[in-house]
Amino acid sequence: MVIEPAVRHPGATAALLAELGPQKVFTEHAVRLAHAHDNTRIAFLPEAVVKPADEADLAYLLRLANERDVPVYVRGAGTGTTGASAPLRGGWVVSLTHWDKIEIDADAGMARVQPGAITGKINEEAAKHGLFFPPDPSSVKHCTIGGNIATNAGGLRAAKYGVTRDYVYALEGLLPTGEPVKWAGPVRKYVSGYNLRDLWIGSEGTLGVITSAVIKLVPLPKSRRTFQCAFRTDEDALRACVALLRTRVVTSVCEFLDTQTVACAEHRAGKPVFSRDELGPDGPATPAVMLLELDGHPAQIAEESRTLREWAGEHALVLRETDDAAEAEKLWHLRRTCSQAMFMHGNAKLNEDIVVPLRSYLPLLRLTREVKEATGLATPTFGHAADGNFHVHIMYNREDPDQCRKAEAGILMLMKAVVDMGGAITGEHGVGLAKSPFLAIQHSPAEIGAMLAIKRALDPRDILGRGQIFEVTNIWEHTPIKVTMPWDKH
Numbered sequence: 395m396v397i398e399p400a401v402r403h404p405g406a407t408a409a410l411l412a413e414l415g416p417q418k419v420f421t422e423h424a425v426r427l428a429h430a431h432d433n434t435r436i437a438f439l440p441e442a443v444v445k446p447a448d449e450a451d452l453a454y455l456l457r458l459a460n461e462r463d464v465p466v467y468v469r470g471a472g473t474g475t476t477g478a479s480a481p482l483r484g485g486w487v488v489s490l491t492h493w494d495k496i497e498i499d500a501d502a503g504m505a506r507v508q509p510g511a512i513t514g515k516i517n518e519e520a521a522k523h524g525l526f527f528p529p530d531p532s533s534v535k536h537c538t539i540g541g542n543i544a545t546n547a548g549g550l551r552a553a554k555y556g557v558t559r560d561y562v563y564a565l566e567g568l569l570p571t572g573e574p575v576k577w578a579g580p581v582r583k584y585v586s587g588y589n590l591r592d593l594w595i596g597s598e599g600t601l602g603v604i605t606s607a608v609i610k611l612v613p614l615p616k617s618r619r620t621f622q623c624a625f626r627t628d629e630d631a632l633r634a635c636v637a638l639l640r641t642r643v644v645t646s647v648c649e650f651l652d653t654q655t656v657a658c659a660e661h662r663a664g665k666p667v668f669s670r671d672e673l674g675p676d677g678p679a680t681p682a683v684m685l686l687e688l689d690g691h692p693a694q695i696a697e698e699s700r701t702l703r704e705w706a707g708e709h710a711l712v713l714r715e716t717d718d719a720a721e722a723e724k725l726w727h728l729r730r731t732c733s734q735a736m737f738m739h740g741n742a743k744l745n746e747d748i749v750v751p752l753r754s755y756l757p758l759l760r761l762t763r764e765v766k767e768a769t770g771l772a773t774p775t776f777g778h779a780a781d782g783n784f785h786v787h788i789m790y791n792r793e794d795p796d797q798c799r800k801a802e803a804g805i806l807m808l809m810k811a812v813v814d815m816g817g818a819i820t821g822e823h824g825v826g827l828a829k830s831p832f833l834a835i836q837h838s839p840a841e842i843g844a845m846l847a848i849k850r851a852l853d854p855r856d857i858l859g860r861g862q863i864f865e866v867t868n869i870w871e872h873t874p875i876k877v878t879m880p881w882d883k884h
């Protein structure tokens with residue numbers, strides 16, 4: 395169902411159209427609908443979509459929005475999974491996907507990029523110079539660097555390489571009131587004044603519009619080796635993960651897939667991932683799985699591979715490995731397909747990207763089972779095991795009110811326990827709308843008050859991302875629209 399805005403601003407939209415023209419301001423229903431939602435598919439219809447030609451257009455739009463009290467929502471590729479770019483209160487969506495210049499400064503190990511540059515494309519350009527941008531959300535072929543910075547996106551390689559924040563030298567953009575600002579510059583060290591660059595990173599489009607960024611590039615690893623291991627139980631796999639960290643081998647990928655997740659993927663493929671011969675006669679019907687990758691100099695990989703084999707000999711039932719790219723892709727297949735496979739348990743999924751400390755891995759596993767028992771709903775879980783960022787899914791049928799209620803109760807149970815463990819309600823996707831009901835579980839009134847004081851100081855009319863993060867929105871009360879998005883094919 396598409397949600398229409400409660401308050402409209404026809405006069406302001408007409409003024410914007412008159413100033414910028416119909417090549418930049420779109421009021422057709424189809425364009426507005428395409429910009430009404432992100433990957434959550436919960437659609438809030440904006441009054442107009444604006445594709446500014448330059449900073450002057452953008453500054454005009456923001457000044458007008460402040461004068462006429464029009465909410466503005468900045469949008470990258472719309473791959474977000476929390477509704478953070480959705481125009482909750484209508485108003486205008488600013489789309490910057492056409493601002494996509496990429497300039498590589500190979501000697502400096504930097505790139506100056508516009509916010510609409512696709513992250514995968516930045517890596518293609520950087521690779522021509524033997525460099526890469528390590529943060530790698532699975533949406534890398536579609537998402538923009540502006541969206542990555544605004545959500546401080548993480549990804550599969552975060553345990554070794556860190557997250558987006560670790561790769562941003564400088565940002566340029568506009569304050570919500572329309573004034574241009576520069577936070578830092580194309581230099582490796584910068585400690586002048588308050589660090590508002592880092593305040594913008596992860597602020598989900600609520601504190602400013604990013605129009606340019608200087609990001610850090612690092613040398614491409616010379617080689618790579620991929621490993622896939624099977625474990626008798628989920629507990630064995632998670633204990634093995636802790637043991638792996640103790641070996642001090644830092645893998646670039648360390649993905650855990652629990653037995654529920656592997657069972658979904660096996661059901662979808664119609665065949666087991668590991669043969670009975672491999673698992674042994676006493677082996678489990680469905681194993682837990684870890685996918686690991688080493689990258690670096692071949693000599694270093696050879697040495698670390700020896701350590702990994704010893705580790706697997708102690709902890710795993712099966713170890714597969716390859717340094718052939720096509721063979722590696724076969725080992726990756728399970729991880730790439732498991733998310734879609736979960737829909738065998740229901741037509742709707744609550745996908746939580748919680749993060750817990752290392753000591754809480756086994757309690758988290760127990761918790762996912764308690765949620766499963768308490769709700770009767772499947773809770774397949776996979777995630778980035780080296781940094782504690784697990785994706786816990788609760789699968790349910792949207793048409794079944796009882797299941798909806800149980801899924802909601804299950805998520806609440808999960809969030810409270812995760813915070814009690816010293817973890818966080820989100821490790822990489824951000825708050826947006828989807829996590830807003832849990833913000834008060836994570837943060838004290840003083841913490842939320844401090845955040846709101848910053849918001850008021852930079853955005854006194856509450857123009858950017860109105861209603862996002864701080865107002866409680868139960869998105870599961872809304873029905874997502876049926877639409878195929880480009881990344882659905884993968």
Ligand SMILES: Cc1cc2nc3c(=O)[nH]c(=O)nc-3n(C[C@H](O)[C@H](O)[C@H](O)COP(=O)(O)OP(=O)(O)OC[C@H]3O[C@@H](n4cnc5c(N)ncnc54)[C@H](O)[C@@H]3O)c2cc1C
Pocket residue numbers: 432433467468469470471472473474475478479490509530531532533536537538539540541542543544545546547548549550597598599600602603604605822823859881
């Ligand atoms: C298949 C799939 C896999 C994913 N895997 C991961 C993953 O591994 N790790 C991860 O972290 N995320 C992942 N995500 C979530 C998503 O891709 C990231 O949050 C990504 O950073 C969003 O980028 P985007 O360009 O699509 O931004 P959008 O979804 O359009 O917007 C996201 C936020 O950024 C803000 N924003 C966008 N551009 C600007 C700008 N120029 N100035 C200010 N604010 C701006 C928006 O207002 C919004 O708050 C995945 C999503 C999908 C669909």
